[in-house]
Amino acid sequence: MRESGSLNPPKGDLAEALKRLRPAPPRASLHEVWYVAGVEAGRRRAVAWRAVAAVALAAGIALAIVRRPTPVAVERIVYLPKETTSIVAVAPQERMAVEPSSSATYVHLRDALVQYGLSGLPASLPATGDGRPAPRHAFPGPDGIDAFSPGGWYPMSERG
Amino acid sequence: MSKPPGDATVAELFGAHAPALLLYARQWVGAEEAEDVVQRVFVRLLTGRRLPSDPRTWLFRCVRNEAIDAWRSIRRRGRREHVAARDAPGWFVPSPEDGLDARDAQAALNALPPEEREVIVLRLWSGLTLSETAAVVGVAVSIVHHRFESAIEALRQKLEAPCENQDP
Numbered sequence: 001m002r003e004s005g006s007l008n009p010p011k012g013d014l015a016e017a018l019k020r021l022r023p024a025p026p027r028a029s030l031h032e033v034w035y036v037a038g039v040e041a042g043r044r045r046a047v048a049w050r051a052v053a054a055v056a057l058a059a060g061i062a063l064a065i066v067r068r069p070t071p072v073a074v075e076r077i078v079y080l081p082k083e084t085t086s087i088v089a090v091a092p093q094e095r096m097a098v099e100p101s102s103s104a105t106y107v108h109l110r111d112a113l114v115q116y117g118l119s120g121l122p123a124s125l126p127a128t129g130d131g132r133p134a135p136r137h138a139f140p141g142p143d144g145i146d147a148f149s150p151g152g153w154y155p156m157s158e159r160g
Numbered sequence: 161m162s163k164p165p166g167d168a169t170v171a172e173l174f175g176a177h178a179p180a181l182l183l184y185a186r187q188w189v190g191a192e193e194a195e196d197v198v199q200r201v202f203v204r205l206l207t208g209r210r211l212p213s214d215p216r217t218w219l220f221r222c223v224r225n226e227a228i229d230a231w232r233s234i235r236r237r238g239r240r241e242h243v244a245a246r247d248a249p250g251w252f253v254p255s256p257e258d259g260l261d262a263r264d265a266q267a268a269l270n271a272l273p274p275e276e277r278e279v280i281v282l283r284l285w286s287g288l289t290l291s292e293t294a295a296v297v298g299v300a301v302s303i304v305h306h307r308f309e310s311a312i313e314a315l316r317q318k319l320e321a322p323c324e325n326q327d328p
Contacts, residue, residue: 011312014319017259019284021252023183028199030174034167036199037206044207 165211173215174202180286181223183251187278188231191248197226220286220296224278260319268318276311279304 112120178198185194201222205215212218251269252262269277275297282293290308294301 011309011316014316015284015312018265018280018315020257021260021262021265021285022255023179023285024249024251024253025179026182026195026198028195030171030202033174033199033202034206037203040203041207 165205165208165215169211169215170202170206173205173219177216177219177286178202180281181219183285184220184278184281185223185227186251187274187281188227189234193230193234194227197223197230200226214292216286217288217292217295220282220288224296264319268315271318272311272314276307276314279307280311280315283308 109121112122181198181201182194185197189197201219204222205212205219250262251266254262269280272280278297279293282288282296283290288296290301290304294304297304
């Protein structure tokens with residue numbers, strides 16, 4: 001196909017007349033284009049530097065995580081004194097045997113009293129739980145006799 | 161693609177093709193947006209790493225793509241560009257030496273279908289050959305030739321017709 005000369009004379013004349021019209025030039029000069037191009041290039045460079053810094057930071061963090069020293073397990077033999085362990089293990093039970101609570105003492109005495117009568121009561125005064133002997137007037141027996149006297153029970157008038 | 165575009169090359173391209181590129185961009189958008197389109201294309205040329213093998217065709221193809229994108233964006237924004245386009249400068253510089261009136265020519269061109277108007281602008285004011293025009297538009301050379309013939313015929317009928325209001 002021919003690039004030119006394909007138009008008949010009237011069309012060719014019109015095309016030549018149209019071609020003589022000059023398109024309006026742009027208002028922006030080449031200097032403005034260069035300025036915008038410079039700004040654009042600077043922005044691209046800043047973005048590139050930020051990307052490089054981000055990648056370097058990420059690589060550094062990853063390297064630090066990968067090369068982190070593994071924790072070393074140290075094996076040591078620890079000797080513990082035997083007495084300490086036995087005391088610790090036995091102490092609660094012993095303390096319970098030595099220092100029964102007041103409710104347990106009461107139940108024990110009540111059972112002994114029901115089963116054996118007054119002869120079943122212990123010879124010594126029961127503890128109150130806090131280490132002090134119970135007051136004598138707290139458990140008066142029948143006819144004014146102290147039920148918890150050290151030698152069995154006896155009239156209160158015989159006591160000093 | 162060969163080497164980075166030098167300042168002299170870009171200045172030469174700007175001086176030779178900027179008016180035609182602006183006229184080409186105005187086939188889709190108004191004057192202000194067309195200026196931005198041409199500027200963006202030259203900025204892309206300046207910031208590019210290599211000069212295109214055929215810079216002229218590359219420039220017109222880029223302007224076409226940018227202008228169509230801008231036209232779509234304007235259409236989405238609600239056609240505000242049309243209000244400003246009424247006070248926009250004309251497409252051509254009026255000159256008494258021209259055989260045709262610039263405003264009449266612009267009006268006749270505006271009446272053409274967009275695909276024919278695009279071919280006319282590329283062929284007459286950009287100086288592109290038929291094959292280069294076909295490469296820019298993205299159609300076959302025969303289609304470009306057909307559109308050019310049809311457009312010239314339509315312009316001839318419009319511009320050579322006597323004015324209806326003119327007294328005999």
